[in-house]
Amino acid sequence: MRIDLLTLFPAMCEAVLSESIIGRARKAGFVTIACHDIRAFSQNKHRHVDDYPYGGGAGMVMQPDPIFDCFADLCGRLHTRPRLVYLTPQGRRFDQDTALRFSKLDNLCLLCGHYEGVDERVLEEIVDEEISLGDFVLTGGELPALCVADAVARLLPGVLAGEESWQEESIASGLLEYPQYTRPPVYHGRTVPEVLLGGHHAQIEDFRRKAALARTRARRPDLLETAALTEADGAFLQALHAAQAENGAE
Known part of the structure; x- marks a missing residue:
């Protein structure tokens, strides 16, 4: 090009x-x-x-x-x-x-x-x-x-x-990108989520998907209207909404 x-x-x-x-x-x-x-x-x-x-x-x-x-x-x-x-x-x-x-x-x-x-x-x-x-x-x-x-x-x-480098990035996937971490595992008292250190790829993928959904809902809820969501995604978002409503977050 x-x-x-x-x-x-x-x-x-x-x-x-x-x-x-x-x-x-x-x-x-x-x-x-x-x-x-x-x-x-x-x-x-x-x-x-x-x-x-x-x-x-x-x-x-x-x-x-x-x-x-x-x-x-x-x-x-x-x-x-x-x-x-x-x-x-x-x-x-x-x-x-x-x-x-x-x-x-x-x-x-x-x-x-x-x-x-x-x-x-x-x-x-x-x-x-x-x-x-x-x-x-x-x-x-x-x-x-x-x-x-x-x-x-x-x-x-x-x-x-x-x-996959660009397909997984914020917006390109339809959602905001999940949080990213690197070394050291503990910094200023804040630790990397344990699931990312375990090497279990399915668990890591599930964590990242849910983190991306949660971040998108909090920061750019408009993107959820056109994002390709699975039934599991919908169930997670409903559970997140219910939990936040119960805690008085909304």
Whole structure:
């Protein structure tokens, strides 16, 4: 798979994309990621890519021509048209299902906006989809684009040690992840649950499943509405609810 970022800050993006798992995946050839400087396509001698909005208002708007030209140049060199996704607070909320959908593409291009956003004609003519990380505002689209690139890349074959590595993680499984422990077995008087030290895999799996259910119910009960739950899961959640109600926790 190939992921391209259209950005005003390619060095910033490269610094992140060259580290950790995604950096190793790039070196190993499991994913190709390239950053393209929108400013390089400015026709302004000062390399400006923004201007005042028609109709007045605060801030500046990214001009359409540098973005159009940058994307057209990429399409020409790839001999194909990637799916172009614009990162914006006005977009649809990004989630694990979207990351999985993106990971099945051959080419994904992420457009990083800045200032008050991009000229609407860019969205109308070349953007295929608008994505948001949440209901908050950032300085630009680079950080959301990096999050999307990381979430997508880790789903690709070979990037992680095993497929189960991402399938068991929070959200990917439909539940929040169970608590994790490592050495030492006792720290500040707090001990690792005995079941995790016994080596009985079935008991460990049962403990982790119940811990994930309990944590999801406490922190993100909305996830339980769509999670794939077994009869045993339902019985555990009912027992948990009853116990907490009896203890006055609810």
